[in-house]
Amino acid sequence: MTPVASSSPAPAFADETTPSTLPMAQATTADHSDVASRLADYRELFKVRVTTMVVITAWAGFYLGSMRSGISSVQPGLIETLVGIGLVSAGSSALNQALERKSDAKMIRTSDRPLPSGRINLAHGILLGLLAIAIGAVWLTLRANLLTGTLTLLTAFSYVAIYTPLKRYTPLATFIGAFPGAMPPLIGWVAARGMIEWPAVALFAILFVWQFPHFMAIAWLYREDYGRAGIKMLPVVQPDGWSTVLEALVYAVLLIPVSLLPVYLHIAGHLYGAAALLLGIFYLIYTIRFARITKAQTVLESRRYARDLLKVSVIYLPLLLTAMMLNAIGKF
Known part of the structure; x- marks a missing residue:
């Protein structure tokens, strides 16, 4: 005996099911898209x-x-x-x-x-x-x-x-x-x-000082945006760039001795000290290079100096903390 289903041509089967399944598929895709969008928000x-x-x-x-x-x-x-x-x-x-x-x-x-x-x-x-x-x-x-x-x-x-x-x-x-x-x-x-305790204060001090070249690079990159929004960042208030550069340089120089405090407080050893010194010099070099924003011929050139300092600042901190943790000193 031939099954009833075999008497129905394949195209008719497709025509009957497509209108009902297509909206369901679209709705499922839309739901997934909405969830992904909400998670991104x-x-x-x-x-x-x-x-x-x-x-x-x-x-x-x-x-x-x-x-x-x-x-x-x-x-x-x-x-x-x-x-x-x-x-x-x-x-x-x-x-x-x-x-x-x-x-x-x-x-x-x-x-x-x-x-x-x-x-x-x-x-x-x-x-x-x-x-x-x-x-x-x-x-x-x-x-x-x-x-x-x-x-x-x-x-x-x-x-x-x-x-x-x-x-x-x-x-x-x-x-x-x-x-x-x-x-x-x-x-x-x-x-x-x-x-x-003093070691905790030293950790605080390192992050405190590290932030200024980092922030000055961001402030210079987005100074026009900040100006439109009425946010009084230093490059907005003093747009020639000299004050921005000076603040970044002062703190980049200060960061070198501050980053060595964990050695003096016996948080980390001398291997960390050597790494901190090298990283600090590297950070300072890029901060000195950042000073070129005051003489840059184009906006793109100026932004490149700021963006390079920003990248170095983001690299500096995890490397410093990693070196400190790897060369940490135990109970003292």
């Missing part, structure tokens, strides 16, 4: 790359603090600390973008962020930011210690409530913003040791 809102750098520098502090205590940093406390710090950093980034949504909308490089573009509404962004900060700070208090939770919360407050609005009024905002920017390794140390 959250990555931008939480500044995942910046948060990753924060977590890495905090890990260095935790590792070195654990070494000072004579214990392994490979423990549940490490993951718990980094999760808490990462949450607070992500939440701070979300609140920062909520406060800066109007100025972000005026800048080419930030106008497509989820808040100024309207893909995430303001209330949603603020709620996510506050929740991430609150959960992260409470988590650190419970899983690490009260001092770690308090310092992390104060860091978020200074970044969001002081540095962010101050950028519209004075170039000194860069100096103020360097304080919360330098806190992660100190917080990591405190999470491991439960107290603020």
Whole structure:
């Protein structure tokens, strides 16, 4: 007996099913696209790359603090600390973008962020930011210690409530913003040791000083954007570039002795000291080269000097911290 299905021609079967299955396939593709787009917006809102750098520098502090205590940093406390710090950093980034949504909308490089573009509404962004900060700070208090939770919360407050609005009024905002920017390794140390000590202050000092050539390169690259948005970065207020170069050079020179503090404080050995010296000289050379922005013949040439310094600054920090961790000194 011939099955009923065999009496229906293949084209008729295709014609009957295509209209119903095609919209379903399109809907599934659209759903996947929407999910991917939303995840990309959250990555931008939480500044995942910046948060990753924060977590890495905090890990260095935790590792070195654990070494000072004579214990392994490979423990549940490490993951718990980094999760808490990462949450607070992500939440701070979300609140920062909520406060800066109007100025972000005026800048080419930030106008497509989820808040100024309207893909995430303001209330949603603020709620996510506050929740991430609150959960992260409470988590650190419970899983690490009260001092770690308090310092992390104060860091978020200074970044969001002081540095962010101050950028519209004075170039000194860069100096103020360097304080919360330098806190992660100190917080990591405190999470491991439960107290603020001179080695933790040295880690803070290295990141504090490192930021200025890094920030000046960024400020020069995007000075037109900052000017349109009314953000008082140094290259906007003093566009000839000399003040920008001078600030970058002073801190690049200062970074060399500051980066050697871990040797004097017995955090790391002389191999680290040699690496820090070489890296510091390398960073300084590119900062000196950055001074050519004042005599550059074209905008492209000027931007190249700034971009090269920015790349070197991003390479410098992980290499320095890696050398410090590899040549770390144990319980002293």
